[in-house]
Amino acid sequence: AQKVTQAQTEISVVEKEDVTLDCVYETRDTTYYLFWYKQPPSGELVFLIRRNSFDEQNEISGRYSWNFQKSTSSFNFTITASQVVDSAVYFCALSHHTGRRALTFGSGTRLQVQP
Amino acid sequence: DAGVIQSPRHEVTEMGQEVTLRCKPISGHDYLFWYRQTMMRGLELLIYFNNNVPIDDSGMPEDRFSAKMPNASFSTLKIQPSEPRDSAVYFCASSFSGGRPNEQFFGPGTRLTVL
Numbered sequence A: 001a002q003k004v005t006q007a008q009t010e011i012s013v014v015e016k017e018d019v020t021l022d023c024v025y026e027t028r029d030t031t032y033y034l035f036w037y038k039q040p041p042s043g044e045l046v047f048l049i050r051r052n053s054f055d056e057q058n059e060i061s062g063r064y065s066w067n068f069q070k071s072t073s074s075f076n077f078t079i080t081a082s083q084v085v086d087s088a089v090y091f092c093a094l095s096h097h098t099g100r101r102a103l104t105f106g107s108g109t110r111l112q113v114q115p
Numbered sequence B: 001d002a003g004v005i006q007s008p009r010h011e012v013t014e015m016g017q018e019v020t021l022r023c024k025p026i027s028g029h030d031y032l033f034w035y036r037q038t039m040m041r042g043l044e045l046l047i048y049f050n051n052n053v054p055i056d057d058s059g060m061p062e063d064r065f066s067a068k069m070p071n072a073s074f075s076t077l078k079i080q081p082s083e084p085r086d087s088a089v090y091f092c093a094s095s096f097s098g099g100r101p102n103e104q105f106f107g108p109g110t111r112l113t114v115l
Helices: none
Strands: A003-005 A010-014 A020-021 A025-028 A032-039 A044-051 A060-061 A066-070 A074-079 A088-096 A111-113 B006-007 B010-013 B021-023 B031-038 B040-052 B053-056 B065-071 B074-079 B088-095 B110-114
Touching: A003 A088, A010 A020, A020 A111, A025 A074, A032 A074, A044 A060, A044 A066, A074 A088, A074 B074, B006 B088, B010 B021, B021 B088, B021 B110, B031 B074, B040 B074, B053 B065, B074 B088
Parallel strands: A010 A111, B010 B110
Antiparallel strands: A003 A025, A020 A074, A032 A044, A032 A088, A060 A066, A066 A074, A088 A111, B006 B021, B021 B074, B031 B040, B031 B088, B040 B053, B065 B074, B088 B110
C-alpha cells in the first residue's frame, strides 16, 4: 500500500519569508511518480509538479523549488520569498509508475502568508 | 483549451434524494477519475476509467454510489439515496496516457450538501 505523510498541518509565515513544506511517502514500488498540488481558497486543485522516481534532480520553477531525496523517501517543496497569493492548502501525492493510476494524497498543509 | 468541466458546482439536497454529478474531461484524455474530499478523510479516489471502461472502483463507498462513462467526453457519478455523510466536494480529473503519464488535471469540484 502507498502512503503520503504531510506532518505540518498549518504553517504561518510573513510575506517574503522562505517556507518549506515537508512530504514523506511510503511505497513498495521501485519506480513511481510524486506530485504537488495547490488548493487555493477558491477550492480548485492546481497541478504544480510531477517527479519521476528515477530522476532525482532537484527542480526550480521561479520561486518554487522541489527537493527529492529517494534515500529518505521525501519530496519537499520550498517557496522562496513567499507572497500573500501563495496562501493555500498544498497537497503532496504519490502514484504507481505503471498499473493503478490513482493518486494517493497526503492530508495537506495549510500555508498562510501574512502581509 | 477548456479544462475539466463539472456540473453543478453546488448541490443542496435532502436525505433520500437522488443526486447526479456530471463531468466532461479534457478532450483527448483517456483517463477519468472521481475523487471525494472531506475533512475527515481528505482526498480519496472513488473510481477511475480508462477509455470509458471502469478500471478500479474499490473506493466507491457502497451500493448507493454508481458511476458511468457512456462516451469519451462525459461521465456521471450518481448517489441514490443520498445521506448526510455524503456531504463533500467531489472532484473529477482527467489525464492523457500518451503525454506526461498520470499528470491529472482537476475540475473545479461539486460541493454537495445533503440535509
